[in-house]
Amino acid sequence: MNPTLSLFIWETRRLLRTPAAWIALGSLLIAGLFALGSGAAKISRQEKEIGQLAAQHAAGLQRLAGHFHDGTHAGEIAYYTFFPSHQPLTDLARFSIGLRDVAPSAVWVRLLGIEAQLYEAGIGNPTLQALGHFDLAFLVCALAPLVLLMLAHDLLTREQQQGILTLVSAQARWPHRLFLVRLLVRALAVGAVCTALFAVGCATLRVSLDPAAWGWLADLWLYLAWWTAAAGLIAVACRSVSASLTAAATTWIATVVLLPAIFNLAVVAAYPVSEGLELTVRQRQEVHAGWDKPKEQTFARFFPGRPEWKDTAPVTTRFAYKWYYAMHEVGDLSVAREATAYRERLLARQAAIERLAWLAPPAFGQILFSRRAQTDLDAHLDHLAHVRAFHERLKGFFYPLVFAEQNLKPADFSRLPSFVPAVREAHSSTGGRLPLFAGIVVLAAFTRRKLHARFGAARA
Amino acid sequence: MSPMRPFLPIARAEWRLLVRRRGYATLLVAFTVLLGIGLGLGALRQGRERAQQASYQKLVRDQWDHQPDRHPHRVAHYGTFAFKAPGALAAFDPGVDSYAGRVLFLEAHRQNSANFAEAGALSSAFRLGELSPAFVLQTLLPLVVIILGYRCMARETESGRLRLLLGQGVSMRVLALGKTAGLGLGLVPFLAVAGAALIAGVFLSASGEASALFSRIAVIGAALLLYAIGWLALTLWISARSNAGATALAILAAVWAATCVVLPRGAAAWADARHPLPTKSEFTARLQDEVHRLGDSHNPDDSTFTALRRETLARHGVTKIEDLPVNYSAVVMQRSEELSSGLFARHYDELTAAMERQNTLVRRAAFVAPILGFSALSAAASGTDLRSVAAFQREAESFRYAFVQRLNDLHRDEIRQQDDKLQRLGAGTWREFPDFHPSALSLKSALAGSAGSWFALALWVLIPGVALVRTRFRRA
Numbered sequence: 001m002n003p004t005l006s007l008f009i010w011e012t013r014r015l016l017r018t019p020a021a022w023i024a025l026g027s028l029l030i031a032g033l034f035a036l037g038s039g040a041a042k043i044s045r046q047e048k049e050i051g052q053l054a055a056q057h058a059a060g061l062q063r064l065a066g067h068f069h070d071g072t073h074a075g076e077i078a079y080y081t082f083f084p085s086h087q088p089l090t091d092l093a094r095f096s097i098g099l100r101d102v103a104p105s106a107v108w109v110r111l112l113g114i115e116a117q118l119y120e121a122g123i124g125n126p127t128l129q130a131l132g133h134f135d136l137a138f139l140v141c142a143l144a145p146l147v148l149l150m151l152a153h154d155l156l157t158r159e160q161q162q163g164i165l166t167l168v169s170a171q172a173r174w175p176h177r178l179f180l181v182r183l184l185v186r187a188l189a190v191g192a193v194c195t196a197l198f199a200v201g202c203a204t205l206r207v208s209l210d211p212a213a214w215g216w217l218a219d220l221w222l223y224l225a226w227w228t229a230a231a232g233l234i235a236v237a238c239r240s241v242s243a244s245l246t247a248a249a250t251t252w253i254a255t256v257v258l259l260p261a262i263f264n265l266a267v268v269a270a271y272p273v274s275e276g277l278e279l280t281v282r283q284r285q286e287v288h289a290g291w292d293k294p295k296e297q298t299f300a301r302f303f304p305g306r307p308e309w310k311d312t313a314p315v316t317t318r319f320a321y322k323w324y325y326a327m328h329e330v331g332d333l334s335v336a337r338e339a340t341a342y343r344e345r346l347l348a349r350q351a352a353i354e355r356l357a358w359l360a361p362p363a364f365g366q367i368l369f370s371r372r373a374q375t376d377l378d379a380h381l382d383h384l385a386h387v388r389a390f391h392e393r394l395k396g397f398f399y400p401l402v403f404a405e406q407n408l409k410p411a412d413f414s415r416l417p418s419f420v421p422a423v424r425e426a427h428s429s430t431g432g433r434l435p436l437f438a439g440i441v442v443l444a445a446f447t448r449r450k451l452h453a454r455f456g457a458a459r460a
Numbered sequence: 461m462s463p464m465r466p467f468l469p470i471a472r473a474e475w476r477l478l479v480r481r482r483g484y485a486t487l488l489v490a491f492t493v494l495l496g497i498g499l500g501l502g503a504l505r506q507g508r509e510r511a512q513q514a515s516y517q518k519l520v521r522d523q524w525d526h527q528p529d530r531h532p533h534r535v536a537h538y539g540t541f542a543f544k545a546p547g548a549l550a551a552f553d554p555g556v557d558s559y560a561g562r563v564l565f566l567e568a569h570r571q572n573s574a575n576f577a578e579a580g581a582l583s584s585a586f587r588l589g590e591l592s593p594a595f596v597l598q599t600l601l602p603l604v605v606i607i608l609g610y611r612c613m614a615r616e617t618e619s620g621r622l623r624l625l626l627g628q629g630v631s632m633r634v635l636a637l638g639k640t641a642g643l644g645l646g647l648v649p650f651l652a653v654a655g656a657a658l659i660a661g662v663f664l665s666a667s668g669e670a671s672a673l674f675s676r677i678a679v680i681g682a683a684l685l686l687y688a689i690g691w692l693a694l695t696l697w698i699s700a701r702s703n704a705g706a707t708a709l710a711i712l713a714a715v716w717a718a719t720c721v722v723l724p725r726g727a728a729a730w731a732d733a734r735h736p737l738p739t740k741s742e743f744t745a746r747l748q749d750e751v752h753r754l755g756d757s758h759n760p761d762d763s764t765f766t767a768l769r770r771e772t773l774a775r776h777g778v779t780k781i782e783d784l785p786v787n788y789s790a791v792v793m794q795r796s797e798e799l800s801s802g803l804f805a806r807h808y809d810e811l812t813a814a815m816e817r818q819n820t821l822v823r824r825a826a827f828v829a830p831i832l833g834f835s836a837l838s839a840a841a842s843g844t845d846l847r848s849v850a851a852f853q854r855e856a857e858s859f860r861y862a863f864v865q866r867l868n869d870l871h872r873d874e875i876r877q878q879d880d881k882l883q884r885l886g887a888g889t890w891r892e893f894p895d896f897h898p899s900a901l902s903l904k905s906a907l908a909g910s911a912g913s914w915f916a917l918a919l920w921v922l923i924p925g926v927a928l929v930r931t932r933f934r935r936a
Contacts, residue, residue: 031722038729041736049739056745063752084741102559102579106741116565121573122740125815126559127822127846129579131728132587138725146717150710242706249713257599257721261591262497268558268578268590269501274512276576277563281516281541284565285523288538292528318881366587 004177011185015151024147025193032139032197039094039135040205046089046105053084053106054418061413071409074401075321078111078394085109085390085419087383090374091207092216095198096137096366098375102129107387111398113328114391115283115335118384119276136201137369140220141362142256144190145227151186152231153248155179156454157241175455183235187228194220216372219433223365226436229443236450259360267356271349275342279335287331295323301333302326309403322403329395343381350377358435368433374424386422393417466630467638474642478608488649491596491604495657498591503551503664513543513562517895525891529884532870533793539567540863542856542896544574547844549676552661553594553835555844564853566860566896568797568867571804574853593657594838597684598831599720604650605691606716609643610708613700636928640696647688654684675903679841683917687834690920697928719829727825727832731818737811747807754799765792782877789880790872794865801861808857812850819846820909826916833913833920840906851901859896866893 015021064080086106093100104122132138156179159165198217201207230251238244290298295315303310306329315323357363370376397417401408478484520541527535542564550557561574589595613636616622625635658680662673695712702708738746755764772791773779781788819836826833839845875883 031726034726034729038733041733042729045736045739049741052739053741056741059745060748102577104740106739108741108744119575120740121561121575121577123573123737123743123811124559125732125737125818125846126556126577126849127815127819128728128732129559130556131822132589132725134725134729142721150714241704242709245706245709245713249709252717253603257589258591261589261595261599262494264589265498265501265505265591269505272505272508272512273576273578277512277516277543280563280565280575281520281523284539284541288534291534292530 004181007178007181008185011181012189015185015189021151021189024150025189028139028143028147028190028193029197031143032136032193033200035134035136035139036094036197036201036205038133039097039201042097042101042133042135043089043094046093046100049105050086050089053086057082057084057418061410061416065410065413069410071407071412073321074398074406074408075324077408078321078325078398078402080110081416082108082110083390083394083417083419085387086421087380088421088424090212091205091210092212092373093375094205094207095135095201095216096369096373096375097133097135098137098366098370098373099377099380100375101133103380109387109391109394111325111328111391111394113283113287113331114388115279115332115339116287118387119280136197137366137373139197140194140223140369141365144194144224145230145256145362146252147193148187148190148224148227149231149234149248149252151189152183152228153234153238153244154241155182155186155235157235157238157244160239161241176451179236179451180232183228183232187224187231191221191224194224212372216369219365219368219372222433222436223361223368226361226439226443229440229447232447233443233450236447236454255360256362260363263353263356263360263363267349267352271345271352273342273345273349275338275345279338279342282338283331283335286334287328290327290330298323298327298330301330305329305333306399309399312403322405325395325399325402343384346377346381361436361439364435371432379424382422382424387419390417390419467634467641470630470635470638471641471645474612474639475645478642478646483607484646487604487607488653491600491650492653494591494600495593495596495653498593498596499551499657499661499664502554502592503661506546506551506554506665509546509550509562513545516541516543516563521895524893527887527890529887530890531881531884532867532875532889533568533790535890536568536864536867539565540896541565542574542852542859542898544849544852545898546665547842547848548673548900549662549665549680549842550844551665552592552658552680553838553842553844554590554592555594555839555842556846556849557844558590560849560852564856566856566863568793568864569800571801571808571857571860574856593654593661594835594842596657597654598687598835598838601650601654601684601688602691602716602720602831605643605647605688605695606709606712608646609692609695610699610712611705612639612643612696614702614705614708617700617703618705632931633929636696636700636931640692640928643692643696644689647692651684651688655681658684672903676841676843679903679907680838683834683837683841683913686917686921687830690830690917690924693921693924693928697924697931700928700931720831723825723829724822724832724835727822727829730825731821734821735814735817737814737818743807743811747803750803750807751800754796754803762792765795768792768795784877786872787875787877787880789877790868790875794868794872797861797864797868801857804857805854808853812846812853815846815850820912823910823912823916826913827919830917830920833916836913837907837910837917840910841903843900843906845906847906848901851905852898855898856896863893 060082064077068077084106085108087103089100089105101124102122104120107118107120109117156165195217198220202209202213207213231248234244234247234251238247299314309322312322353363354367357367367376371378394417397415400406524540527538530538544560544562544564546557547555558578560577562576562578564574565572589599616625616635626632658677662677694715695708698711698715699705699708702711753764755762768791769781769788772784772786772788773781776784776786778784822832823836826836836845840847870885870889874885
């Protein structure tokens with residue numbers, strides 16, 4: 001048999017004979033099952049909400065139909081009809097909840113100014129949100145490295161402590177290879193548990209094995225590869241069990257807990273987002289100012305964007321729906337700059353977070369996983385853009401009726417537009433994973449150098 | 461010889477050893493720097509937030525005062541805003557502030573949600589917590605205790621000095637107490653820095669009366685002390701039970717990761733699955749359903765309001781609405797606001813109660829993860845917990861109700877029924893309206909029901925403490 005292979009089998013057997021390994025891997029597995037359950041529970045509630053939207057919308061229309069048997073002005077129907085829109089859930093959202101616990105799943109909009117409706121908060125318990133969620137991505141990012149470090153930090157130091165390292169390395173023909181096989185066995189054991197959890201999740205939670213799912217799994221292994229390299233370096237660089245244990249604990253605490261907490265504060269302090277407040281206050285002021293201004297002023301700001309209605313008859317009555325909706329559109333127009341600024345501010349913040357995350361792989365992993373699952377900020381902002389587009393479609397439907405002063409009858413309700421979520425591809429480029437690749441190469445190079453320093457150049 | 465005699469020398473020796481260690485000063489400096497950064501940036505952010513909130517409140521007031529002549533119901537739809545200021549001690553413990561909406565639109569007929577929470581604008585990448593003084597004390601202080609103390613007892617076993625000491629007639633209890641005292645003394649500078657950060661946090665946040673602030677400091681300080689002593693006792697106990705320092709460190713690090721990182725999230729997930737909240741759409745649909753059953757207040761002929769019409773006509777001794785000395789549509793709207801506001805209060809109270817149920821479960825998890833006990837007390841005393849967020853929402857709602865009803869009063873008494881919508885009230889009318897001044901939740905109501913957290917922290921001290929005093933060292 002190939003000596004490396006037999007060494008591999010021998011080391012695997014040896015690992016599986018240690019109770020500590022069983023305890024660590026078993027805890028990881030149990031925590032993982034809990035994570036799968038928690039992710040599934042959270043996402044299935046959101047799925048249920050999305051599933052109920054159509055029925056709730058239909059009930060609203062029915063109530064309206066009861067109220068206006070013979071139909072009424074299209075503008076009045078538009079005033080009372082809220083249309084549901086939702087951010088679709090990917091299967092992978094069960095593995096990586098991302099922002100989905102703070103961003104609302106559904107936004108209800110009507111023909112009034114969109115800017116006052118778009119940012120409506122969902123329902124959530126801030127205490128639980130602040131504690132964070134326990135999904136598979138968290139398990140992989142935070143707990144899997146912990147187990148790996150526990151199993152691998154003392155690969156050399158333990159035997160050195162026991163005084164048998166020289167003996168072992170003298171007997172092995174390739175002490176380097178012995179070390180690498182040991183490291184690999186441990187990494188594969190942790191990776192196997194994570195993959196098993198992924199498989200269990202796919203099987204029981206109806207996650208389809210599409211390219212996105214395979215990509216998620218690939219990211220998982222890439223991420224673990226980084227930690228394997230880090231664990232390898234700790235194991236060769238330290239000369240005693242307590243030193244390697246201290247180094248392992250320090251690395252884990254710094255990257256999983258401390259750095260993300262510092263970065264979080266830094267980003268919030270450096271990128272304050274006040275545009276949302278500005279937008280809200282201003283939009284309300286602009287819309288309501290319309291009531292006190294001559295109607296021509298409102299239309300003068302409305303027509304440039306909607307030249308198709310500029311020949312509409314002037315409004316001479318106190319109230320007209322076309323003027324009312326023009327007023328709302330002008331309100332939206334007047335905060336267009338703030339709305340763009342808000343979006344850009346969030347993207348700038350996100351970019352800063354991604355740059356900082358280079359220094360904290362667990363945060364970087366969270367970004368990768370939530371991007372694959374489309375539960376990240378990008379996906380949410382894209383969703384808001386789709387809601388905006390849907391609002392335009394509502395205008396496309398209602399404006400011709402409103403400007404022609406037409407009525408809508410309950411029989412016409414079936415023609416009302418409904419929201420169709422856009423199919424969205426997750427942005428994922430191999431280049432985005434560069435920091436992990438680079439980290440692996442650098443760590444591996446250091447490990448190699450230390451390894452050579454310890455055992456001399458390869459004999460053989 | 462009194463059995464307690466070697467206590468002082470043991471404590472002194474342990475303390476000397478500790479403070480002369482190479483890493484001690486570094487650790488103290490790192491701890492201080494982290495606390496300082498958390499406090500500094502936190503205070504900067506809280507201050508900015510407070511200033512921003514005040515300037516928007518002023519802007520909105522300005523806009524309010526400069527309204528032209530308007531119909532009161534128009535003004536009721538124009539509405540106003542309530543801005544959520546950071547909690548009393550937010551610079552020390554931001555608690556759930558980042559997850560609470562910051563701006564709430566107050567208008568006639570509906571209760572809105574507070575929007576633009578900081579967290580909605582943040583990637584989930586850093587959701588493992590935000591560096592704040594409270595975070596440093598809750599999450600990192602235990603690590604300091606572990607690092608300083610894990611070898612404390614194991615060292616004696618490892619080196620074989622233990623047998624020597626026992627042979628000299630030192631009792632195990634005296635040895636444990638001496639070591640505890642020594643390590644405790646070594647921790648004093650850390651706790652002093654923590655206390656300074658707490659006090660500085662209070663003065664940097666500075667809102668509320670001084671006496672209340674002192675009780676807040678006292679509450680957090682007491683919880684911190686229990687929490688730290690518990691970790692101290694646990695560290696020494698594990699150290700005593702381990703035959704090598706590395707083993708003690710491995711066990712303590714695992715306990716720390718489990719109780720400070722894993723279990724809190726697990727508890728949150730558990731509470732969320734156990735007592736699920738209604739979804740926003742469900743909640744709104746149910747609420748709207750009941751509101752619709754109240755009738756349409758913009759339509760004075762709505763059948764729901766016939767009783768009101770009879771009653772109003774009778775009160776004024778007339779038979780026709782046109783003969784009423786008051787504006788009947790305002791009377792209808794007033795009744796409708798009264799009814800719907802009651803509905804809002806009930807539904808939102810139920811929602812808050814559901815969240816409280818979840819929080820109770822999380823607080824109960826403090827018995828396995830004491831950090832949850834400490835953080836619950838700290839956020840409550842800092843005015844940054846769920847309860848203060850809910851209190852803000854409630855106060856804003858009662859302000860909204862009073863404000864809309866006052867406009868309805870004006871509508872009823874000052875606007876004639878004929879050509880109702882064509883009439884206006886003078887611009888000066890609006891200036892007499894009060895501002896929204898939310899009052900901070902009192903410490904007493906913030907801490908109501910927190911006995912469980914105190915009990916959990918007390919057990920956290922007691923169990924490892926008793927175990928330590930009764931411990932037998934592992935013989936090497």
